[in-house]
Amino acid sequence: MTYRAPVTDIASTLKHVAGLDQALADGLYGELTADLVDAVLEEAGKFAAERIAPLNTVGDKLGTPFKDGKVTMPPGWKETYSDWAAAGWNGLMADAEFGGQALPCVINAACLEMWNAACSSFGLGPLLTQGAIEAIAAHASDQLKTIYLPKMISGEWTGTMNLTEPSAGSDLAALRTKAERAGDGTYRITGNKIFITYGEHDLTENIVHLVLARLPDAPAGTKGISLFIVPKFLVNADGSIGQRNDVRCHSIEHKLGVHGSPTCTMVYGDDGGAIGYLVGEENRGLAAMFTMMNNARLAVALQGVAIAERATQQAMAYAAERRQGRAPGYAGEGMSPIILHPDVKRMLLTMRGYTQGARAICYMLAAEIDRAHLGKTEAERQAGQARASLLTPIAKAFSTDIGNEVASLGVQVHGGMGFVEETGAAQHMRDARIFAIYEGxxxxxxxxxxxxxxxxxxxxxxxxxxxxxxxxxxxxxxxxxxxxxxxxxxxxxxxxxxxxxxxxxxxxxxxxxxxxxxxxxxxxxxxxxxxxxxxxxxxxxxxxxxxxxxxxxxxxxxxxxxxxxxxxxxxxxxxxxxxxxxxxxxxxxxxxxx
Amino acid sequence: MTYRAPVTDIASTLKHVAGLDQALADGLYGELTADLVDAVLEEAGKFAAERIAPLNTVGDKLGTPFKDGKVTMPPGWKETYSDWAAAGWNGLMADAEFGGQALPCVINAACLEMWNAACSSFGLGPLLTQGAIEAIAAHASDQLKTIYLPKMISGEWTGTMNLTEPSAGSDLAALRTKAERAGDGTYRITGNKIFITYGEHDLTENIVHLVLARLPDAPAGTKGISLFIVPKFLVNADGSIGQRNDVRCHSIEHKLGVHGSPTCTMVYGDDGGAIGYLVGEENRGLAAMFTMMNNARLAVALQGVAIAERATQQAMAYAAERRQGRAPGYAGEGMSPIILHPDVKRMLLTMRGYTQGARAICYMLAAEIDRAHLGKTEAERQAGQARASLLTPIAKAFSTDIGNEVASLGVQVHGGMGFVEETGAAQHMRDARIFAIYEGxxxxxxxxxxxxxxxxxxxxxxxxxxxxxxxxxxxxxxxxxxxxxxxxxxxxxxxxxxxxxxxxxxxxxxxxxxxxxxxxxxxxxxxxxxxxxxxxxxxxxxxxxxxxxxxxxxxxxxxxxxxxxxxxxxxxxxxxxxxxxxxxxxxxxxxxxx
Missing domain, CATH: 1.20.1410 (I/LWEQ domain)
Structure with missing residues (x-):
């Protein structure tokens, strides 16, 4: 089953719910025009449908084999990723100073939805990279920004978020990974992290890990956590790739879904300590991480919308083709398409209603994030920030809950065929299940x-x-x-x-x-x-x-x-x-x- | 995670909701005593927990490889199945005349719940066999009963239900499998059936297929469907296994869950027609099938209860061990067990409430099925029949819907670990997904x-x-x-x-x-x-x-x-x-x- 980007509903939601027309008219988005928005949405929808969607099944079936510390991504992924990054999609929202397109969050949100609907395992890598970019852009020194941001924004390097440890999941106060001052301004990182999305892969020449760790003299709890950049390969002064850092992927998880996204156990400092660079101030790492996590929550919410959209399209198409029984009022020959049965319609309308409702909430949130950054007055920015902070947990919880429910309804609409993996409906349900869990x-x-x-x-x-x-x-x-x-x-x-x-x-x-x-x-x-x-x-x-x-x-x-x-x-x-x-x-x- | 049979709640539900005490006092169940009931439940619980539960993970992981027309069941399954059958569990509810235990449906229902909670893929085979036994007992000739029932009741042979075809799922009127009169009282069956549970396996020496097919001169629609016994191996006059019949398994499905249960595509009559024996009257097959399907609906409802119970036990145990954060009012050292967090309690209580509520509905239904058969007066039997017919769709839909929801909540309680297959929580969710689909x-x-x-x-x-x-x-x-x-x-x-x-x-x-x-x-x-x-x-x-x-x-x-x-x-x-x-x-x- 192919994916068609729902550009019409996306555009309508942006305009009428997320206030895009008004924001454009008010000049909130600078030079951006409605025509350009339409062009970006069209192009993104085309890339998602034509290039990314075909990766979804192969990613699920073949996964990301792990051997000798290396992860092999599924066939076709590297080429598509490279083309996607080369087209500038990775830096859509990033600062122009470092090579980004500086487009508003609402546009990026719409695109994120499309990448993830086409293939959520594919969408996950850039999702984490964007989070890392934001954290570095907001908190790192100019030197670190200059070294890391251009390559990450271009997509030549990807980023990860290393928060979770076996005893520290929802409660980060318990984390144990150590950072020691090396005396030269750098740090040595030692510890184990789990559930690290795209912690290792072969799509790019380098991977930039953002790692939460604790200094020896740090206060207990969340006030003693610092944030570090720990690149897989150190970067030479001329920007070229240098020595391998003391960080490795120990294993990958065997998961219910998102098989195309390698979920890694990372080991830092097996050989004396991985070299890390402090982002922001010592012991203020959690605040930096939270900036990024809030935006990642919108991105995960969009994954919920995305999988719901994909499941809905597939169920609608199946119900339009499949014939069983005779619906009330059906005047055609033989059995009627099941899409005409009121009970099946109820399922399909539930799917469509939840999907579009969640989309509306997410785009609303994206618009407020824009207002928080771009508002003309301090009061305006504060109002945007406040509303964004209110909408974030609603968007994340509602969209990913309905992601699960809609994907499960998608299986139900398919009847027995839904339980057969080749149909593809079950994959959506498996993939969706993590969205309600990760990022809080x-x-x-x-x-x-x-x-x-x-x-x-x-x-x-x-x-x-x-x-x-x-x-x-x-x-x-x-x-x-x-x-x-x-x-x-x-x-x-x-x-x-x-x-x-x-x-x-x-x-x-x-x-x-x-x-x-x-x-x-x-x-x-x-x-x-x-x-x-x-x-x-x-x-x-x-x-x-x-x-x-x-x-x-x-x-x-x-x-x-x-x-x-x-x-x-x-x-x-x-x-x-x-x-x-x-x-x-x-x-x-x-x-x-x- | 092991399974403990919830014998206390099962017994309490039987007594206080399904009216077991009253029925025993009224002599509805003949010589059966409360002590015997307790003994049966204890023994069943023990067998389920000790022998069947260990099959659950291996069945999921290894599945049932298919090669050259043969299905190989997972390691350990054959021995456990043989011991289970030898202990008389397969014939719990069957007629004593053919070797059954003639125990009431309520007792069988409680046991079905336990087999399926321990391993739903294991429970599925006997579930189908019991359905086939009921159909044969209610509708077949004495001769057919004498040949097939003793071995099926003992579990030496299993049974299947062959209804579905690619174009005939919910709507059986569309089925095309052909039956032709051979002139000697037997029939020749030709056609393809899909989604045949346990259609092929190596647990027993024979498999008795019940097949819906259409005679050449049959009326169109559901009034032209006849029911046939089509054994994998013909049975000689002395009851020994004879020639291979013209039926074969063509392939098995690659499914979301219940991997230990082979779901087969069956081909009848590749070589001129499989020999079939009419059950009941020509063109009255659907009525016969419906008798059986109603009881199978209770059995599938119990699968919903079973998976919900299993998922609840696992989530409760995990939440009691796992520590994160500090729950309100927690006075202990360090992090509190997550079972103390009100939001986690809500999930766990939802799981327990739905599970026990669905159990109560299912056992109520089982008691009415008993009353329909054993009631002292015609009026009593009719009242039982009427209430059973009302409760059947409620039991099936509610129990299997909550089976999905509870299994999904079980994943959620586990957080990130729930998404990792080794944890086992995800398997319950995958297994549960078919219950809301099959048997209507x-x-x-x-x-x-x-x-x-x-x-x-x-x-x-x-x-x-x-x-x-x-x-x-x-x-x-x-x-x-x-x-x-x-x-x-x-x-x-x-x-x-x-x-x-x-x-x-x-x-x-x-x-x-x-x-x-x-x-x-x-x-x-x-x-x-x-x-x-x-x-x-x-x-x-x-x-x-x-x-x-x-x-x-x-x-x-x-x-x-x-x-x-x-x-x-x-x-x-x-x-x-x-x-x-x-x-x-x-x-x-x-x-x-x-």
């Missing part, structure tokens, strides 16, 4: 939302978000259009639920934190449903206003209506779980280990 | 529930079910116990939602079938939540009444409360989707193929 599990996202974001600005930030949603619901009601059915009423119920649940959490945070923590996951879902539902309605309204081609407007309206009437309807139940379900959790004692 | 997809189950079952007895059957639930909710309210929290209120809300949704569907079935079909899936889920929630409350009430050991009663009450306050809370939203979500589905036109 979705539980961590929900806890971040509840404990750090809800109380921002004394609750005013969420209140503002809710007001914004109410405006959309009121506009839908104002259309008096039968096409929207009960959309306005259902969205209003969801927003009401969100508002009450928020009020409950604001109070609980002060009086009973365990109560708030117990409600975190249903609250994050509730927020995602209300936000995704209103965003789809907003897009539908804009398409109608703009007199979009009839079919397109009808599709947007129909999808928004389905979402409101069949998916957002879960909101009141989630509210009840948030506001009065916690006692039943905190009252129970589960059995501790022997 | 869950969409088909929901449609069966809505179009055939809801209207039974003019709606009185469902009304009776609802009344029964209300009694339980009232009893919970009557305890005035703080331990139950808001259980009674939440269950009542769920039951109210079920009642209103049922009323809507009864009307829609007459006026607008597409509306009813569009609401089928959320209705089935709603029914499962209300039924599972009340069943857990019923079990908790009984344990409290019986003065069960304090911890046990507290666990049952806590689980019932969690289910009511956090899972059954989805009911009102599902009701809204059933009663007013259909228009948005039926209004949309999805794109047909090219």
């Amino acid at each position: 599990t979705n539980g961590i996202q929900a806890i971040d939302l509840v404990t750090r974001k809800v109380a921002l600005e004394g609750g005013a930030l969420v209140a503002g978000e809710i007001s914004r949603m109410r405006v959309v619901a009121a506009k839908v009601a104002g259309t008096n259009s039968a096409d929207f059915g009960r959309t306005a009423a259902r969205l209003t119920e969801a927003i009401d639920s969100l508002e009450r649940a928020t009020g409950h959490l604001l109070a609980a945070l002060k009086s009973n934190p365990a109560d708030a923590l117990a409600g975190a996951t249903p609250y994050a879902r509730l927020f995602g449903l209300a936000l995704g539902g209103t965003a789809l309605a907003e897009k539908a309204l804009a398409q109608r206003d703009n007199g979009a081609a009839e079919a397109l407007g009808a599709e947007a309206t129909g999808t928004a209506r389905f979402f409101a009437e069949n998916l957002a309807t879960a909101a009141p139940g989630l509210e009840v779980s948030v506001t009065s379900g916690a006692d039943s959790i905190n009252a129970i004692q589960l059995q501790l280990a022997g | 997809t869950n969409g088909i189950q929901a449609i069966d529930l809505v179009t055939r079952k809801v209207a039974l007895e003019g709606g009185a059957l469902v009304a009776g079910e609802i009344s029964r639930m209300r009694v339980v909710a009232a009893k919970v309210a009557g305890t005035n116990s703080a331990d139950f929290g808001r259980t009674a209120a939440r269950l009542t809300e769920a039951i109210d939602s079920l009642e209103r949704a049922t009323g809507h569907l009864l009307a829609a079935l007459k006026s607008n079938p597409a509306d009813a079909l569009a609401g089928a899936t959320p209705y089935a889920r709603l029914f499962g939540l209300a039924l599972g929630g009340t069943a857990l409350a019923e079990k908790a009430l009984a344990q409290r009444d019986n003065g069960a050991a304090e911890a046990l009663g507290a666990e049952a009450t806590g689980t019932a409360r969690f289910f009511a306050e956090n899972l059954a809370t989805a009911a009102p939203g599902l009701e809204v989707s059933v009663t007013s979500g259909a228009d948005s589905i039926n209004a949309i036109q999805l794109q047909l193929a090219g």
